[in-house]
Amino acid sequence: MTWNDFKKMAGMAALEYIEKDMVIGVGTGSTVSYFIDGLKRKKNIIRGAVSSSTSSTNKLKEIGVSIIDSNDVDYVDIYVDGVDEFNNNLMMIKGGGAALTREKVIAAMAKKFIAIADESKKVTILGKSSLPVEVIPMAKSYVIRELKKLGGIPKHRKHVITDNGNIIVDVYRLKIFNPTHLEDQINSIAGVITVGLFANRPADIVLLATHQGIKRFFCEDN
Numbered sequence: 001m002t003w004n005d006f007k008k009m010a011g012m013a014a015l016e017y018i019e020k021d022m023v024i025g026v027g028t029g030s031t032v033s034y035f036i037d038g039l040k041r042k043k044n045i046i047r048g049a050v051s052s053s054t055s056s057t058n059k060l061k062e063i064g065v066s067i068i069d070s071n072d073v074d075y076v077d078i079y080v081d082g083v084d085e086f087n088n089n090l091m092m093i094k095g096g097g098a099a100l101t102r103e104k105v106i107a108a109m110a111k112k113f114i115a116i117a118d119e120s121k122k123v124t125i126l127g128k129s130s131l132p133v134e135v136i137p138m139a140k141s142y143v144i145r146e147l148k149k150l151g152g153i154p155k156h157r158k159h160v161i162t163d164n165g166n167i168i169v170d171v172y173r174l175k176i177f178n179p180t181h182l183e184d185q186i187n188s189i190a191g192v193i194t195v196g197l198f199a200n201r202p203a204d205i206v207l208l209a210t211h212q213g214i215k216r217f218f219c220e221d222n
């Protein structure tokens with residue numbers, strides 16, 4: 001099986017959580033793309049989707065799912081999204097697709113956050129992949145200097161502008177021993193919109209596609 005087969009397996013597994021009249025939060029990325037493909041079958045029973053990016057919105061529209069403005073609902077019933085990494089507490093790094101801020105807003109609005117992943121995404125200590133930070137353009141140099149003080153190697157992700165008109169700085173070689181503290185620290189740097197560390201709001205469930213089938217991990221705090 002290829003990585004894409006595992007991504008598809010994870011995306012399809014999330015479909016079983018969809019119930020009648022639900023508002024579905026939809027993330028961004030290649031794993032979620034398989035979930036969106038599967039959502040076609042359920043599009044007539046749900047109220048619609050709150051989308052985290054232009055690319056997901058376009059794909060949802062193509063298959064005929066109603067798009068709901070995030071300002072028009074108080075919550076989403078479930079939020080389904082991919083991850084770059086997750087740890088044993090279901091804390092995550094996200095934002096490989098540069099959609100982290102909208103993803104964080106929808107995660108905050110979600111009654112249940114269902115993360116979908118293949119086995120390459122499971123880690124013991126967060127920081128194997130780079131940590132994305134969305135930054136307003138005029139604060140780039142200042143934020144990079146501040147991020148260096150935290151021990152990693154920050155690099156501007158060239159040629160990427162987020163859906164919110166901002167830039168992404170990726171921080172490499174961070175070993176994240178205290179994720180909630182680091183999330184708060186980075187979010188408090190002036191000019192940072194948000195960091196792609198989802199520690200204060202971890203996933204409720206991770207559906208992990210493995211050679212043995214889908215493994216389910218549950219967050220003990222929720």
Ligand SMILES: O=C(CO)[C@H](O)[C@H](O)COP(=O)(O)O
Pocket residue numbers: 027028029030031032081082083084093094095096097098099100103
């Ligand atoms: O956070 C994300 C986008 O901002 C994605 O969910 C994350 O990067 C995983 O992507 P993929 O499913 O393509 O591996």
